[in-house]
Amino acid sequence: MKISSQALSDKIDAALRLRVGHGKTYSFEALEEVTGIKARTLRSYEEGVTPTAAGLMSLFAALGPGFTSDILGMVGQSARKGEGCDCVFVAFGGGAD
Secondary structure, eight states, rough: OOOOOOHHHHHHHHHHHBBBBBSSSHHHHHHHHHHOHHHHHHHTTTTOOOOOOEEEEEEHHHHHHHHHHHHGGGGGGOOOTTTTTTHHHTTTOHHHH
16 A cells, blocks of 8 residues: 555644644644654644654654554554553643543
């Protein structure tokens, strides 16, 4: 199964828009603090820029299994919090999901 860069970008965009921004669960600035990804870079993901693999993993860790499952759903996969996981999203306000 081939996943196009555009399809991945669109999925990341949609998943972020559900969770991040004005009036959402997280602000771009709060997400920057947790991931180390600049807020302007995070905003660019909503404009079609695809994050690096490391950036995407940072988003997975910060935004939790719901966000991760939204992305992995493209290939029929889903995510869950691992046993013993001390993931960032726990300290990030209880998790988005």
